[in-house]
Every structure is written in C-alpha cells, then in structure tokens.
Amino acid sequence: xxxxxxxxWRFVVGVILVTFFAFLCIVPLVYxxxxxxxxxxxxxxxxxxxxxxxxxxxxxxxxxxEFGRPILNSLIVVVISVIAVDLISCTMAYGFEKKPIPGKKxxxxxxxxxxxIPTQVVFISLYVMMRQWHLLNTYIALVIPLVGAFGVFxxxxxxxxxxxxxxxxxxxxxxxxxxxxxxxVLPMVKPARITLAIFTFNSAWNxxxxxxxxxxxxxxxxxxxxxxxxxxxxxxxxxxxMAAATLSFIxxxxxxxxMQKEFVEGIALGGVKG
Amino acid sequence: xxxxxxxxxAFGVAYITPGMLIFLIFCIAPIFMTLFYSFTEYNLAxxxxxxxxxxxxxxxxxxxxxxxLFNTVIYVIITVPLQTLLAMFVANFLAEYLNNRYxxxxxxxxxxxxxxxxxxxxxxxxxxxxxKGGLLNEIIGIFGLGPFNWLGEPxxxxxxVSLVAVWKSVGYFTIIxxxxxxxxxxxxxxxxxxxxxTPRQRFWKLTVPxxxxxxxxxxxxxxxxxxxxxxxxxxxTGGGPFGATSTVxxxxxxxxxxxxxxxxxxxVAILLLVVILIIHFIQQHFxxxxxx
Numbered sequence: 001x002x003x004x005x006x007x008x009w010r011f012v013v014g015v016i017l018v019t020f021f022a023f024l025c026i027v028p029l030v031y032x033x034x035x036x037x038x039x040x041x042x043x044x045x046x047x048x049x050x051x052x053x054x055x056x057x058x059x060x061x062x063x064x065x066e067f068g069r070p071i072l073n074s075l076i077v078v079v080i081s082v083i084a085v086d087l088i089s090c091t092m093a094y095g096f097e098k099k100p101i102p103g104k105k106x107x108x109x110x111x112x113x114x115x116x117i118p119t120q121v122v123f124i125s126l127y128v129m130m131r132q133w134h135l136l137n138t139y140i141a142l143v144i145p146l147v148g149a150f151g152v153f154x155x156x157x158x159x160x161x162x163x164x165x166x167x168x169x170x171x172x173x174x175x176x177x178x179x180x181x182x183x184x185v186l187p188m189v190k191p192a193r194i195t196l197a198i199f200t201f202n203s204a205w206n207x208x209x210x211x212x213x214x215x216x217x218x219x220x221x222x223x224x225x226x227x228x229x230x231x232x233x234x235x236x237x238x239x240x241x242m243a244a245a246t247l248s249f250i251x252x253x254x255x256x257x258x259m260q261k262e263f264v265e266g267i268a269l270g271g272v273k274g
Numbered sequence: 275x276x277x278x279x280x281x282x283x284a285f286g287v288a289y290i291t292p293g294m295l296i297f298l299i300f301c302i303a304p305i306f307m308t309l310f311y312s313f314t315e316y317n318l319a320x321x322x323x324x325x326x327x328x329x330x331x332x333x334x335x336x337x338x339x340x341x342x343l344f345n346t347v348i349y350v351i352i353t354v355p356l357q358t359l360l361a362m363f364v365a366n367f368l369a370e371y372l373n374n375r376y377x378x379x380x381x382x383x384x385x386x387x388x389x390x391x392x393x394x395x396x397x398x399x400x401x402x403x404x405x406k407g408g409l410l411n412e413i414i415g416i417f418g419l420g421p422f423n424w425l426g427e428p429x430x431x432x433x434x435v436s437l438v439a440v441w442k443s444v445g446y447f448t449i450i451x452x453x454x455x456x457x458x459x460x461x462x463x464x465x466x467x468x469x470x471x472t473p474r475q476r477f478w479k480l481t482v483p484x485x486x487x488x489x490x491x492x493x494x495x496x497x498x499x500x501x502x503x504x505x506x507x508x509x510x511t512g513g514g515p516f517g518a519t520s521t522v523x524x525x526x527x528x529x530x531x532x533x534x535x536x537x538x539x540x541x542v543a544i545l546l547l548v549v550i551l552i553i554h555f556i557q558q559h560f561x562x563x564x565x566x
Contacts, residue, residue, distance in 0.1 A: 010473075011371060014367050014371060014372075015372065018364055018367055018368065018372065018380055019380065021360075021364060021384065022380045022383040022384050024441070025383060025384050025386060025387050025441070025444075025445065026383050026386060026387075028387075028395075028398050028399060028402060028441070029386065029387065029390065029398070031398060031401075031402065031409060032394070032397070032398035032401075035398075035401060088292070088293045088296065089293075091289045091290070091292070091293060092289065092290050092293035092294070094289055095285075095286045095287070095288075095289025095290035096286075096290060098286075099282055099283060099285055099286025099287075099289060100279055100282055100283050100286065101283055101286040101287055101290065102283065104286070104290075107290070107294070110302070111294075111297055114297065114301050114302065114305075116498070116550065116551065116554065117301075117305055117547060118498075118501065118502050118523070118543065118546050118547055118550060119502060120502065120504075120523055120526045120527070120530075120543045120546060121304075121305055121308050121543045121544065121546070121547050122301060122304045122305060122308070123304075123530075124304070124308050124311065124526070124530050124536060124539055124540055124543055125303070125304035125305075125307035125308045125311065125540075126300060126304045127530070127531070128307070128311075128318070128536065129300075129303075129304065129307070131318070144296075144300050145300070147296055147300070148301075149297075149301075152293070177285050202389070205391070206390075206391035206392070206393075208391065208392060208393055208504070208505045208508065208509075209504050209505065209508075209527065212508075212531075213527075213531050224391050224393045224394075227391075227393050227394065227397065228393045228397075228508070228509050230397075238401045241397050241401075242397065242398065242401065244397070245390075245393070245394035245397040245398055246394075248390070248391055248393065248394050249389065249390040249391070249394045252389040252390070253386070253389055253390075256385075256386070256389050260382060263385070264381075264382075264385065264449055267446065267449045267450060267453075268449055268450065268452070268453030
C-alpha cells in the first residue's frame with residue numbers, strides 16, 4: 001500500500017471539487033424524478049407542486065398514452081438482443097480464437113473494421129433493405145443492428161485465457177465438440193458473458209436512431225422513441241415527459257444498483273484489455 | 275494439414291459461418307450499398323438512377339451542410355478534450371488520494387448519468403435549461419443574473435448541447451481511466467514516492483505516460499462517438515435554432531428519413547466516414563504507432 005502522505009489544503013480542495021462534480025452528475029436526475037411527481041400548469045415549477053409518491057403523471061402515461069406497449073416492445077427487443085448477441089459473439093469468438101481456420105486473421109480484421117464505420121452509413125441501406133423485405137416494424141429489424149463486432153472482439157479476449165490444455169485434454173478423453181464448447185469454454189467465460197449482456201441491455205434499451213427509423217408505426221415504438229415524442233405535446237407541463245424519462249432511466253439504474261460490480265468491472269476490462 | 279487439423283478447421287468454419295453471414299448481409303453489404311447509392315438519385319419510389327458525382331458536387335456547395343460540419347467539429351472540440359481531461363483528473367484523484375469508501379461512493383455516483391439514455395438526459399436538461407422557469411435560470415437568478423435563453427441563442431445552444439453530452443459520458447471515461455491507474459504496478463508508484471516525487475511530478479511523469487494506451491482508447495472512442503452525435507441533438511434542440519446545432523449525423527437523418535433523398539444522404543454519410551478515417555489515421559500517427 002502507498003503510505004499516507006501529509007494531507008494539506010490541496011487535498012481538502014480536491015475532495016470538495018470532486019464531491020461537487022459528483023453532485024453535478026446526480027442533481028439533474030434527482031430533479032427529473034422530482035418533476036415527474038409535479039403538476040405544473042405554467043412553465044414555472046414550484047416546490048409546492050411536487051407531490052411525492054403521487055403517481056398521477058405515470059398513470060396518465062399508461063392510461064392516456066398507452067405507454068405499456070412501448071415498454072413491452074423495449075423489453076422484447078432487449079431480451080432477444082441479449083440472447084442473440086451472446087450466442088453470436090461467443091460462437092464466433094470461440095471459432096476465431098481456438099480453431100485453425102485458414103485466413104482467419106483477415107476475416108477477423110474485416111469484422112473489427114466495421115466498428116469504425118459510422119452507424120449512419122449502415123443504417124441508410126439497412127433501412128432500404130428492411131423496407132424491401134417487408135421487415136420494417138418487426139422485432140427482428142429492431143434487433144439486427146445491435147449485433148456488432150464489439151461482442152466478438154470482447155469475448156475473444158476472454159476466450160483466449162481458456163487454456164488450450166483443457167480443451168485438448170477433453171478432446172483426448174473423447175469429449176464431443178459441442179460438449180467442449182458448452183461444458184468447458186462457456187462456463188469459464190461466464191463473467192464476461194454477463195458483462196456483455198449488460199452492455200447489450202443498455203444499448204438496446206437506450207437506442208434511439210434505429211428504432212426511430214425502423215419502427216414507423218406507433219405500436220412498434222420503443223420506450224425511448226415514445227419518450228422522445230412526448231415533450232412537443234406538453235409545452236407547459238413537464239410532468240409527463242419527466243415521468244417517461246424516469247421510467248426509461250429506472251430500469252438500467254436498478255440493474256446498476258444490483259450488479260454494480262459487473263458494470264464497473266466490465267467497462268474497466270474493456271479499457272484495459274482493449 | 276493433418277486430418278485432425280482439417281476436422282478442427284471444419285468445426286471452426288461451422289462456428290463462425292452463421293455469425294459471418296449476419297455480418298456480411300446486415301453490416302458489410304449495407305456499407306457498399308450506401309457507397310453505390312451515393313452515386314445515384316434515389317427516393318425509394320423509383321429505382322436508383324446513376325448520376326455520377328452529382329451528389330458530391332452538391333455536397334460541397336451546400337451551406338446547410340457546411341454549417342452542420344462546422345457545428346460537428348465544434349462539438350467534437352468541446353466534448354472530447356473536456357471529457358477526457360475531466361475524467362483523467364477525477365479518476366487520478368479518486369485512485370491516488372481517495373482510495374476509500376467515500377471515494378468508491380463518489381465513483382459510483384459519477385457513473386450514474388452514463389446509465390440513462392440520451393433521450394432521458396436531453397428531456398431533463400431541456401427543462402433545466404428552459405428560458406422561462408428553468409432550474410438554471412432560477413439558480414443564477416438568485417445571484418441577480420439572467421435569465422438567459424440557453425437553447426434559443428445559436429452560440430449558447432451549441433455549447434449547451436456539447437456540455438450535456440459531456441455530462442452524460444464523462445462517467446464512462448472516468449471508469450476506464452480509474453481502472454487503468456489501478457492497473458499501474460503499485461511498486462512503480464511506491465518507488466516514485468520513495469524517491470520523493472511530488473504529486474504533480476507523479477501525475478505528469480508517471481501516471482500520464484503509463485496511461486497513454488488508455489488515453490488513446492478514450493480519445494478514439496470519444497472522437498468516433500462525437501462525430502456521430504445524433505440523439506442529443508434530435509431531442510434537445512432538433513438542430514435549431516436556425517441550424518445552429520444541426521450536426522452531420524442529424525442532417526443525414528433528415529435528408530434520408532424525412533426527405534427520403536437516399537442518394538444524397540448516402541453521399542454525406544460516405545463523406546462522414548472518410549472524415550472519421552482521416553482523423554483516425556492522423557491520430558494514430560500522433561500517438562506514434564500505438565495500435566490496439
């Protein structure tokens with residue numbers, strides 16, 4: 001351990017500054033939750049208007065603006081994409097890392113290079129494609145762009161740390177290929193899979209651009225799209241939009257509170273290993 | 275190749291083929307399709323019509339687009355250095371001097387804005403920055419300042435959009451830096467301490483050089499993401515006032531999916547790709563051949 005230094009006024013100023021910084025990070029979100037309980041008929045929000053734990057703005061969203069459907073849509077998209085990304089990333093990463101495929105280095109680099117491409121370049125033609133195949137306004141269309149090179153790249157880093165001896169020993173013992181993959185490799189990279197699932201969850205839940213393009217019908221809107229289309233109707237009442245924003249924030253927030261270690265370690269590992 | 279190796283290679287091909295098909299069809303093919311559309315006039319109703327370089331010629335004489343490119347560059351210049359430096363200083367302080375429960379609590383709090391979507395972030399900042407009755411104007415009103423029309427004035431609107439983006443993403447970069455600093459060998463830091471290096475020397479001569487790969491990663495990610503800024507502009511200002519906050523990504527969206535000028539939007543998108551690639555190569559050179 002680093003031995004404690006004399007803590008002078010610099011340290012105190014530092015603590016105050018960082019505390020203030022953390023305060024700035026959290027205040028807008030606290031404000032968002034507070035206003036979601038407020039009924040404001042003018043543009044001026046008074047503290048007296050805030051009636052904590054009176055969920056009238058939330059009730060309004062579900063009763064008058066059918067918010068159940070976008071929430072359900074978002075959940076469906078999240079579940080499908082977490083499963084799809086896990087499946088595709090793990091199998092591809094295992095093939096690339098542990099199997100002697102001819103020319104695999106250049107194929108892998110091709111996959112990696114797609115990370116550099118701006119999403120707009122892909123989305124224009126993907127939209128044309130989905131339109132021609134009549135896949136707009138389907139869950140499949142909403143999930144497809146969430147499958148990306150990042151998962152393959154990340155899982156490959158972790159599968160690399162599975163010792164080849166394990167796999168070879170299992171092969172000598174006559175263990176079938178499928179069993180090696182599902183019973184040896186996958187369990188050993190479980191923490192990484194959980195991290196990838198969290199990443200996928202967050203990007204699927206928070207995505208805006210593609211759902212905005214691919215879901216043209218109201219009943220296929222995701223929660224972010226429904227939230228973004230709210231404010232314009234409520235120029236003077238901030239309650240309902242803030243309630244919608246709170247709803248979309250609360251789900252990843254609860255997940256973060258439950259799995260903080262996995263969140264932080266996943267991002268940290270991505271940085272250190274990448 | 276031995277039969278055993280060939281068998282293994284066959285398994286490998288089986289593992290990567292389904293995923294590769296998805297990549298080829300839904301990610302790599304669309305890139306080339308967009309390249310093709312960029313040389314055509316296409317409005318989805320009629321089949322694409324080849325018009326050579328006409329779209330690109332129009333792009334360079336489009337003042338709306340020049341404005342958007344200018345805005346995007348300003349946005350990148352504000353967000354990337356600010357979020358990188360802030361994250362580095364905060365992470366360094368937390369890791370070096372506040373490595374206790376309170377420090378870890380602050381770290382958890384700083385990460386929270388990263389969790390919310392740009393839409394939620396923009397929704398609440400729209401209320402905070404509102405010219406009448408917004409929280410920020412109320413607060414500075416106590417000191418006898420304002421009220422300002424933060425999102426209504428062209429200059430302040432672009433700065434506000436950039437700062438909200440920094441607020442949203444700085445926690446992410448802080449976590450990466452924090453992990454990087456914790457990953458520096460304790461013995462190296464201890465040696466510097468025993469040799470009597472001041473905190474400032476330790477930061478500039480030790481932490482910053484050893485963090486170079488991580489800084490490279492953060493700057494690269496920051497540039498790529500900032501050049502594609504869309505969500506926050508869409509929700510917070512809709513590109514306004516008078517195009518003062520429209521970014522390239524926003525204009526591509528408007529051309530392609532509001533006006534259905536697929537060919538023209540494709541040309542702009544391809545140019546965005548070229549700009550990002552050029553900056554990436556310059557930056558790679560700048561960091562002296564440090565690659566992943």
